Structures are given as C-alpha cells and as structure tokens.
Amino acid sequence: MIRQLISTIMVGFWALPAAAETESMRLNMTQGVTQVSQRVFDLHMTIFYICVVIGIVVFGVMFWAILHHRKSRGAVAASFHESTKVEIVWTIIPFVILIVMAVPATKTLLAMEDISQSDLTVQITGSQWKWHYRYFNEDIDFYSLLATSPAQIDNTREKRENYLLEVDRPLVLPVGQKVRFLITSQDVIHSWWVPDFAVKKDANPGFINEAWTRIDKPGIYRGQCAELCGKDHGFMPIVVIAKPLAEYQEWLQMTKVTQQQAREEEQRLLAMEMSMDELMGLGEKTYLARCAMCHQPNGQGIPGAFPALAGVGVASDTGRQLEHISVVVHGRAGTAMQAFGPQLGLKELAAVITYERNAWGNNTGDTVQAAEVQAVLNGEDL
Template identity: 85%
Template sequence: MPLNMTQGVTDISQQVFDLHMTIFYICVVIGIIVFGVMFWAIIHHRQSRGAVAASFHESTKVEILWTLIPFVILIVMAIPATKTLLAMEDTSKPDLTILITGSQWKWHYSYFDQEVEYFSLLATSPAQIANEREKRDNYLLEVDRPLILPIGQKVRFLITSQDVIHSWWVPAFAVKKDANPGFINEAWTRIEEPGIYRGQCAELCGKDHGFMPIVVIAKTQVEYEEWLQTTKVAQQQAREEEQRLLDMQMPMDELMALGEKTYQARCAVCHQAAGQGIPGAFPALAGQGLSVDKSKKLEHISIVVHGKTGTAMQAFGPQLSLKELAAVITYERNAWGNDTGDTVQAAEVQAVLNGENL
C-alpha cells in the first residue's frame, strides 16, 4: 500500500499533489531546524559540561523574530494553496455537465442535454460479502453501471442528495464534494488519460455506507460518443417497451423470476434475503408482512413506488422499470409463505405512479 497520496490523472490532482509535497518539505525543513537547535542546545549546555543557565527577562528582537518568521512561512505556504483552491472551484465554461445524486446506497447520474440518466449500484455479490465466495480484486469497489466520461473535456459535476449527507470522492481526480439534501455543490475535472478510476462515498451515510462505490470509465471522444448514442437508443427502446407492457399480462413464473433477481439486488440489503427484515430498523416482509395481504395490494404498490415518509423506505418508482416494479412486488406478495396468489402488472404500477386508484 502506498504511503503517500496519489498523484492522480488530472491537472488539478497534480497541483494538489505538488502542493502537498511543497508543504511537506517546508515542514520537514522546519522540523530539522527546530529539533536540530533543540538537541544542539541540550548537548552543548548540559550540566555535566559545567553549563550555567543564563538569567534574562525578555528580548524584543527575539520576540519580533519568532513572530515574523512563522508569518513569512505561512504566507509562502498560502500563496500556492490559494492558487490551487481557486483552480479547484472554477467550474466555469464546462464542456459537459452531470448531475450526481446520492441516496442510500447508490448514485444517480444524469447527463444534461443528453437525455441519458441511470443509477449506479454496487456489483459485488452478497456471497462475497458474506465470505461464501472468493473476493475479487475490486471487492466493494465495483458497480453495475459506471459513470462514463470523455477525456480532454471539462466536466462539471452538480452534486446533491435525496436523503442524508453523502460525499462523492474520486482520489484520482482530486474531487471530493459532499452531497447535501436540498443543496447543490459543484466540482469539475478534466481527465487526460483513458482508464478506470475508482472511489467511494466518503461520508458516513448509514449502515451500508461501505457498499456505495464509485467507478468512472474515461474514454476517448470517439468511444464516448459511441457509448452515448448507444445508451440513448437503449433508453429510448426501454421507454417504448414499457409502453407496450401496459397492454400486456406477464405470467406469474416470469414475474417471480425477475422479481427475485430485482429483490436480491435492490431490497435484500435492508429487508434481508429471506424477507425477515431487521427488527427495529426494517420491517419483515415474510409471512404476511408489510401490506402483502390481498386487501392492501394498492398500498403495497404505493409504498414501493413512492416510498414511505419518515422511514428509510425509498421511492423506487424513479429507480426501476415498470417491469421490474411489477415483478418485485409480485415476488414479495408470493414469496416466503405470503402466497397471496395475485400478480401485479405494469399497468397497475403505472396507475399508481400517475396517482390513480389511490
């Protein structure tokens, strides 16, 4: 493990590293001088050599000197520090702007003027976390959908949160900004080298704080444009597919299969893999748990779609597709002994999203 901070891959990160080393060397010189004088005085003025302590009251010259020297040192340190801090905060004239929203425990990326947005979640499997499978090299630092950025362009980040305080931190970019609910903080970067760069939430944001990584893939401009167009087409097709789903009736087995997969990826972290929940924190869903009886079907859909005020239950309507929402609610209503026997279809979820039938 390196003992020093990373030099990073951007001009700003290099400036931060250079500033760090400049201050470090100044402190080393001060330490050598101060301790050198101190040990010299101890050795050459020890009692065994017959040294007699001097008797004096004060020296105006000495007081001026030991006030002036630290002042000059601080000014010397402040000039490059101020220059670097001003450069870090200069988000003007960006080539690309991305809104980053933190939530427990995932990141949402929205590309301004591009009609591209998606959530980025931890990709490390629960089996690795539970030590049931060998951990990969990037354990807890891998995601399902990384942030894709072009090299050579100034990218501005608008960073906020929808629940608690998070912090978006990528050391290679020298970017670390808090995501505060109701506020927007700004940061920026210009990546010079293609590659994969990893970070994580640097603010203690809840029980799964350690499961909120960041992965950025920097591509050449050509590769970035190809990815952007492919993603636009894919998201447009997904929207069209959702509209077709409104007229379809998905079978129970298909809903249950997709629902289990979605539940394990999105819900199990709080409600646990078998729906048993965590007493005092997250309610159990197993055995006729939260709103799974047949008379509360719409309430169940509403809680999953809109969340529940005053609790840690998030609104999954903006996070999952209609198909995934219908599937996961169907799964919760028929797994672990709930056995309601009913299915939830995309049209029912859409009605709740639109505020109908409530």
C-alpha cells in the first residue's frame, strides 16, 4: 500500500509539467516564439525537474526512515554527536547542484542582455495609460491604446475573446530580424511585458532600459503592463503583430504614406471652419476614448485625483479659451494631465476642446478650430 502510494505521487509529479502545457491546463510558462524564450522555458523545466528529484529523494529517505525505524519494530534511537563525512557530503552535494543550475542560467541571462548587432530599433514609451512606439530611422511613430469598448468593461455588451488584450494600433515587427527595444516612461513606472518573447522590462521615467527579441514565427502576440501604474493599469495591453520581412516592408511603406497623408490633411484643415455639430460629435467620441478615464464621462472628475471639468475651471470660463487649448496641447507640469498635442490630430484636438467647453452645462458657445490649435502648438500662445 505504501509503495503504491509513493509510486502514484512520483508519477503525478512527473506528469504535472506535461499536463500544464496543454490548452486545458495552463499552469506552466509559455515556450514562446523566440530562441531566448525557449531557452528560458528549458531552463525553467530543468530547474523544476531538479527540484522534483530533490524533493523525491529527501522525502523518500525521510518516509523510509520513519517506516523502518518506528518503535513498533523495536527500533532504538542511536546516540551520536557528529559525523565529518556526512557534513562534507551534504555540503558538496548542494554546491554541485547549484553549479549545475547556475551555468545554464548565466548563459541564458547573458543571451537576454546581448543587444548588439540589431537590425531594427524601436523606442517604447509608457504613459498613463498607453504605449508610444517610435521606429528609429523610419519617421514612423504612433500611440497604441486599449481597443476594448467601454460597453464590454461595463458588462452591457458581451466580452470578446481578447477582452482587455486588444489595441487600436499594434506594434508591427519583422520575423527573423533582431529588434532592439529602448524602453522608458513619460510619467510613472510601467513595465513592457510580452511572455512569448521572454521580454519584461521596466519603463522608468528619466531612464532607458534595453531589451531585444528575434521572432521566429509570424503571428499575433499579446502582453500587458506588468507594473502597477495607476487606476487604469489593467487597461494597458500590448499587441505585437509579427510579419514576414516582405510583408513588414509593405506595411512600413504603407504606414509612411498614411502618416504623410495625415500631415497633409492637417495642413488642409488649417483653412477649414468646422461646424459646432461636427465638432461636438467628434469631440464626444474623442473625449470618451481619451479623457473620460480620468475626468469621467460626465465631466465630474475624481475628487482628490482628477479635477472636474463640468461647471468649473478653464472649460467653463469664456475668457480662458486660449488657456484651455494650451492645457490640452501642452499638458500641465507636476500633474497627471498629459500633453495631447503629440497624441491627437488637429481635428481631434479642436473637437475635444470644443466639446469640453459646451458639454455638461458649460455652454460657453465657443468653437475651437484647427488653426487655433496649430497656433498654440507653434508657441504663439506664449
């Protein structure tokens, strides 16, 4: 009976990692899609099995001693003080085990930190609560925000498969190329974490951390901010699309064209006058997507954390329109108010400011046009 029980426990220990890798029982680490992530997984499994063997040996000896030296069998406790041989053995064995574990661990850590000879460099900047990506030498940069709808978060609509793990603009990377990441933060500490790449680096304000990856398989890979960074920390996902090199080059060229067209469109907007209805419609949409998380959909803010906009402050004062534009465009130093000038287009900036000045009973009657926002961006408000 005892032998059968021990055999069952040993089989269970050995079968657990294999079972944990199945889709129905995700208890183990992911193997990932890079050489480094596979090495991390292999290292993890090696150390796990070493620990399993140690546990079986130690507890096996302990249970054997308990069973075979029990009082009912007439065992009498021996009386001895010390054994030099035993002390040497139980010192050497752990030392050897640590060396066996340290050698592959050191090699893996060195590989994870080797950012030399990269083919592409991407700067990643975290802020509350979004990621900004900039491709070096390509004149491409964009913000990546949560794409899960508020209705899903509020449980008024059915949640989709990738709930809270979907973004409006994913990071696109080439397969088979060494990509170097420069990771920093605009405000508080964030952490850029994609398990499939075995990349998890803190984004610290004022500092730049480096990491790298070389993706082996095309696909969509998801991650999250792994550092508690504020009330919407859970709404800061990461999505990476890995494309074959030819498809990546096509995406690169298409994105360059799209961003150039957007810049040309903004210049065209400078001569346009948008109607109040058009500004309010676009402004509400932009506000709910970018501002409501702090100032709340009703403009009441969160007392002690984020100021209200309804009926108070620059948004409700007809004589402070220029100041209102400046706050939205440049942000406010020393507070959580970010600079939205680099994040939104002229049309969205003009619309959201107009919306804030005419929603929730503010009713200033002011309309803000793209040309006025551009003047502030150029420093003409100073």
